């Protein structure tokens with residue numbers, strides 16, 4: 533598993549779903565990987581054990597990304613363990629949880645993303661890559677209708693994407709590149725189940741528009757391909773699924789479908 537020459541990847545929020553599948557793909561391509569999780573230690577450890585049994589190098593770190601001190605400790609552990617970081621996949625996302633503060637979605641999906649990038653930048657060298665994972669409903673929030681239950685998530689993820697884009701000149705200066713990967717709804721994910729519960733019919737409406745929903749595997753493969761594409765310019769957006777979203781320009785002016 534040395535194909536990546538000792539390269540190290542951090543995938544935030546990777547104990548389950550898209551994040552977990554992205555870690556699997558990266559480790560199987562030879563990356564050492566950091567599995568970050570908030571609560572679900574057993575799930576994170578089970579994934580780490582699975583990948584170590586295949587010969588992978590994996591570190592699990594609990595850190596709620598909205599807790600700056602916890603993020604600082606996570607980077608200390610990464611530094612002590614690997615001493616480098618080459619790839620950060622900003623996958624962790626939230627805002628539909630019950631009993632969270634009114635500004636929680638913005639705190640996680642915008643402010644915490646900036647905090648992770650700032651801390652990661654101190655450990656990453658030229659050639660490093662940051663991938664922001666988002667949804668079409670967030671990326672196109674200003675242009676397309678969004679189910680009410682998802683509005684705080686969509687609005688805050690778009691704010692996060694735009695705030696990260698503002699960092700591009702500073703990232704350039706450090707030799708780091710940003711890629712945005714935006715996907716349509718993904719079948720059988722917790723988010724989509726929560727959306728369907730909050731607004732029955734949401735999935736059927738999306739299937740009618742898209743033909744079929746994405747799978748976790750399809751989306752994570754696209755994230756990995758984007759992360760490994762050495763030719764895509766910084767700020768580039770990769771769109772995955774949902775061709776009906778992609779008529780006309782995206783918020784960064786790039787054309788779809790891709």
Ligand SMILES: NC(=O)c1ccc[n+]([C@@H]2O[C@H](COP(=O)([O-])OP(=O)(O)OC[C@H]3O[C@@H](n4cnc5c(N)ncnc54)[C@H](OP(=O)(O)O)[C@@H]3O)[C@@H](O)[C@H]2O)c1
Nearest residue numbers: 545549550570571572596597624625666667715717718721
């Ligand atoms: N699901 C979709 O239909 C869809 C469509 C397009 C794009 N996406 C994007 O794909 C990414 C992953 O989606 P998903 O559906 O796989 O998400 P998910 O199942 O809801 O998983 C989110 C992950 O983020 C972690 N997380 C949540 N709050 C956190 C915090 N404060 N600190 C650290 N980690 C935190 C969770 O950790 P714990 O498990 O430990 O709580 C979990 O592992 C997101 O960026 C999402 O916007 C999803």
